[in-house]
Amino acid sequence: MKTVLVAGATGYLGRYLCAEYQARGWTVVALVRDAGRAGELAADRMVEAQATRPETLAGAMSGADLVVSALGITRQRDGLSYRDVDYQANLNLLTRAIQDRVPQFAYIHVLNADRMAGVPLVAAKSAFVRALQEAPIRSTVIAPSGYFSDMTDFLSMARGGRVWLFGRGEARLNPIHGADLAKATADAVDGGVAWLDAGGPxxxxxxxxxxxxxxxxxxxxRITRLPDMLRRAAIRILPRVAPARIAGPAQFFLTAMGLEMVGQRFGTHHLADHFRRLHADG
Structure with a gap:
């Protein structure tokens, strides 16, 4: 029986990754900061460690056949930056995986990262991807177009009676459900795929x-379309006037709004059904 260590196991995607690998018969080791606060996970065991502190990772990957990292932050807290987590913490995981002779490492990145180099969140992820691709380990990089969970902001605006867009609103996207992305990730890793741009159906x-x-x-x-120049101006101005915990996610969101965020189509979960369930649940 193969063993996978999932980093970022308590996040939106991490929980689905644990469930997917357990359903495939793998032994799942979930890397968590606090097992007492992790909630229910489809994991055979939890390992408490902080990836930002490499000394805590000793022994975490012993006997593992694969590390899958969905580790990252979307909102800065605890005084940690994107560079601290999305780059350095993942680099710590990679270094430990190589030391422990783990044969494969998979990482969840972001679609169109090369067109978002000025966004700190994406720049940190891209720096780690470069390190991963240069490392002496088989690797898979998954670049999702966006998660269903990211789309709730649009639903909230509609509940409020108006959705605000930029430009003509014709940029396309195909967000993907966490369960579908977890399956696409596992299939790509099994198939030895080096890079996969993944989106929903x-x-x-x-x-x-x-x-x-x-x-x-x-x-x-009721859709209000603002001039796209306002979006571009906000991207430039936000880092000067807002704290990083606000400017960072906003820069990413605003930059992605100006791009075609369409990955290869996977999955069976439909956003319309997801929205209906959310609305029914209030």
Whole structure:
């Protein structure tokens, strides 16, 4: 029986990765900061460690056949930066994996990272990907187009009665459910795929996504399209006027809004169904 260590196991995707590998018959080791606060995980055991402190990783990967890292931060806290976590903590995991002779390492990146080099969150991830690709270990990089969980902001705007977009709202995206991404990740790793741009089964323009949200909440579609120059200006200004914990996620969101975020289509979960469940649950 093979063993996988999942880093970032308590995050949105990490939980699905644990469940996917356990369903495939792997022994799943979940790397967590605090087992008492991790909640229920589909894991055979939990290992408490802080990837930002490499000395705590000793022994965590013993006997592992694979490390899958979905480790990263979207909001800065505990005084840690994107460089501390998305780059250095993952580098600590990679270094330990090589020391412990783990044969494979998979990492969850972001689609279109090469077009978001000025975004600190993405720059830190890209720096780690370069280190991973140069390391003496078989690697797989998964670059998702966006998660279903990221789309709830649009649904919240529709509930409020108006969705705000930039430009013509014709940029396309195909976000993917965590369960579908976990399956695509495991399949790519099994197949020895070096890089995979992954998205969900349904492709939307931003206008179509907004209308889907209004249909879900049962309100007339009120979409305001702001000049795209405002989006570009906000990306430049935010780091000067807002703390990093606010500017960082906003820069990423605003930059992605100006790009085609469409990956290879995977999965069976549909965003419309996801929105209906969220709305029904209030």
């Amino acid at each position: 349904d492709v939307f323009t931003q206008n179509e996504l907004a209308r889907l949200c209004f249909d879900t909440v049962g309100k007339p579609a």
